[in-house]
Amino acid sequence: MASNFKSSIQRGCDFIHDFACSLCEEDGLNTEAQHFCNQCTKYYCVNCVSTHNKLYKRHTVLDRKDVKKWAAPPGMVDVLERCDRHPGEALKLVCGDHDQLCCHVCVAVDHRHCSSIQHIPDVAKGIRKDPEFRQLPKRVLFIRKQIEDMENDRKKSSSSLRKARTAFVDEIKAIRRKINDILDKMEKTTVQELDGLVADQEMSIKKDMESCTQMHEELKSLMDYIQSKDSSGEPPLYIGFRKCKEKIKQATEILQNMSTVVKYDITFRKHNGIEDNLSSMKTFGELNESNVYCKQPLISLFPRDYVFATGGYKEYNVSMSSDKHTCAIEGICELPGGEVVISDYHNMTVKLLDQEYRVVDHCDVPKYPLDVCHIGGNEVVVCVNKFGVRRELHFINITKGKLVTTRKLSFTNNCYGAAYHGNNLYISSYTALYVYTMTGQLVKKLYEDKSGGYTVSKIAISNDGKTIFITNYSNDQLITLDNLGNKLAIFTDSDLRKPIGVHATTAGHVFVCCFESDTVLQVDKDGKTKLATLAREQDGVYRPQAFFFSSRSSSLVVGREKDTLLVLNVR
Incomplete structure (x- = not known):
């Protein structure tokens, strides 16, 4: 399966290579050579060279770094003159209308209506004297240098990215540690404030309960006194009656004061934008007492600037x-x-x-x-x-x-x-x-x-x-x-x-x-x-x-x- 896949890729490639793999060519494939063997005088692609090296361990194999030492391949001219679209046909013509090299099939199929079809030998006359042709080696060298520089730049960029990633990861972890420290302090402060508010509320509740207990006992004592003096004459009863009325009045006032607070409660509303402002905040949010009073509306659950949906x-x-x-x-x-x-x-x-x-x-x-x-x-x-x-x-x-x-x-x-x-x-x-x-x-x-x-x-x-x-x-x-x-x-x-x-x-x-x-x-x-x-x-x-x-x-x-x-x- 892998071999067939590789062959289909290579057969579908119509690039003209300066050196083609000798073994691949024998199989009808067009693969660029990356190695040359002086003893075999053959060219090998990346895949075929491994097979060659197993069979001929003592042969000298040159890679692309020594490409100048490679021998010119026989039949190179034939490869260069082959039509890219029709590999079995030689390039014999050039279309001036489309500025394209053509074989006879190309002309018959795609350039039948073109007015400027010329024979290559006619156009090629005096090519060595053409200024553009004479500058060709320098231009190729220049573009190859640019390609090489681009490849080196990409390699440096890749290395730089890896280094940057390492540095950023270290910085991110350092930021996380700082945020954790801030969060720990915020949590501690918030809980301390909460405990303080709870303690204050509990103290108020305790005082209310103590007042209730005291008034309850005092009223009970007065009633016990009145009932015990029921047969002792009217003066003691009158005294007990007056004191009991006074105590009832006191109890009523205390209950009225207590009843203004229907429920002791505490609310918590987190700071808006807490994620963006952690370092400037001392607590996770604003704590407020939210005692519910009679005839007062409940505190809103939504901040003032909240936009609803x-x-x-x-x-x-x-x-x-x-x-x-x-x-x-x-x-x-x-x-x-x-x-x-x-x-x-x-x-x-x-x-x-x-x-x-x-x-x-x-x-x-x-x-x-x-x-x-x-x-x-x-x-x-x-x-x-x-x-x-x-x-x-x-x-x-x-x-x-x-x-x-x-x-x-x-x-x-x-x-x-x-x-x-x-x-x-x-x-x-x-x-x-x-x-x-x-x-x-x-x-x-x-x-x-x-x-x-x-x-x-x-x-x-x-x-x-x-x-x-x-x-x-x-x-x-x-x-x-x-x-x-x-x-x-x-x-x-x-x-x-x-x-x-x-x-x-x-x-x-x-x-x-x-x-x-x-x-x-x-x-x-x-x-x-x-x-x-x-x-x-x-x-x-x-x-x-x-x-x-x-x-x-x-x-x-x-x-x-x-x-x-x-x-x-x-x-």
């Missing part, structure tokens, strides 16, 4: 058997426990969903429920508005899986969108933004735009309260204000057509949904630049009207004029 979606049916119309979800918000509250405009009801987005309760409201806003704990407010008739904000408390309306506020302006910050309510009225106290007292009109009918649609407020985002439905804009009502930015984009819902997370991410372009966008914290178009109609977004970003489930919950709630997974 969607990763599929699901739809959840939120209709009820009592619904008379297709759902139109105008408002969405999430409770600390993961439950979701939505307003159904068409069916004039507010619905409570569990963490699996199943309807677990509802309460009817007058015409028409619009935006929903979480104001703390398990309490939300719902905008209820009918032009010229009803402009109200309903307060709803969620207790043991039930929606209970506790009170309502009435306004002179329309009530379309709502946001809450700093114990104030921010109410949009389609063309203006108002600030009210929790008791319904007007603080001020913060912003107004009468250039269209829906220039102030829904609103979102940054976690620090310094930035306010407004969707301008009429003019296809996202407006950014400071907390004094000054306009900071106007954002427009081809994907921002009829923006309606806007949401700002506690970490500073800003999202906008657009009714006409069927899109959900992420915008930078300043409201100036689009970071991503997260979803389109092909992702299930069709005529969105409200939405909410859930940090608990890392998803965007989108409400539409449809019986299903769209939940987009983000990453």
Whole structure:
């Protein structure tokens, strides 16, 4: 098999060699000779010379270094004059049109229409006097020198590459050792910080437990005293009664202080670009206490500069058997426990969903429920508005899986969108933004735009309260204000057509949904630049009207004029 393969390669080679292997030629092969034997006066290729050397160990064999000592091979002229394309034919002609040497077959097949076919003996007359021919030895020597230099350069390059590899490997290993040292120090420092935070938290927990134990024992002792003096007359009982009341008051205050911390916890968020900045960092990441306080949102799991991407979606049916119309979800918000509250405009009801987005309760409201806003704990407010008739904000408390309306506020302006910050309510009225106290007292009109009918649609407020985002439905804009009502930015984009819902997370991410372009966008914290178009109609977004970003489930919950709630997974 190997011999046949070698023969096919050699037979297919039409190169003209200055010296051809004698043995290969006898087999009809064309192989360049690399050796010459003075005794045999024959030429041998790399393969054939080994056979010769086994048979004739005392013969003197010359290699290419002594090529000048090789005898001229008989029949060399015949080899040179052989046609490359037709080896059995001699080169007799030259085509001036193509500047090619030809045999008769070449002319008959490929040069029948050429006008300049000449006989080689005629063209070759006076060749020795031709200046170009006379320079030929020098040119060949020059090009051979270049070839030799190129070969030597390649050999040097190969050697240099091997040396460079060795040097780079040593450098890489040295860098790795340095990085390992840095990582070891970072790990040690990070763990020390973690242990310190855990110790502080445990100390707070221990103090709470000790206070609970002390109050428990003191109250028990007082009750034991009162019960023991039950038959001793009223004065001792009165004294015990007063002290017990005082102790209950103390216990209540202690419990209230303790209850502000729902859960002691610690979070860890690694440094962005840690791989590129290891040498400048002291720890693997930033450690922060993340105690969960009552009426405070959970800390975001995503850094402020994080750009999200969607990763599929699901739809959840939120209709009820009592619904008379297709759902139109105008408002969405999430409770600390993961439950979701939505307003159904068409069916004039507010619905409570569990963490699996199943309807677990509802309460009817007058015409028409619009935006929903979480104001703390398990309490939300719902905008209820009918032009010229009803402009109200309903307060709803969620207790043991039930929606209970506790009170309502009435306004002179329309009530379309709502946001809450700093114990104030921010109410949009389609063309203006108002600030009210929790008791319904007007603080001020913060912003107004009468250039269209829906220039102030829904609103979102940054976690620090310094930035306010407004969707301008009429003019296809996202407006950014400071907390004094000054306009900071106007954002427009081809994907921002009829923006309606806007949401700002506690970490500073800003999202906008657009009714006409069927899109959900992420915008930078300043409201100036689009970071991503997260979803389109092909992702299930069709005529969105409200939405909410859930940090608990890392998803965007989108409400539409449809019986299903769209939940987009983000990453």
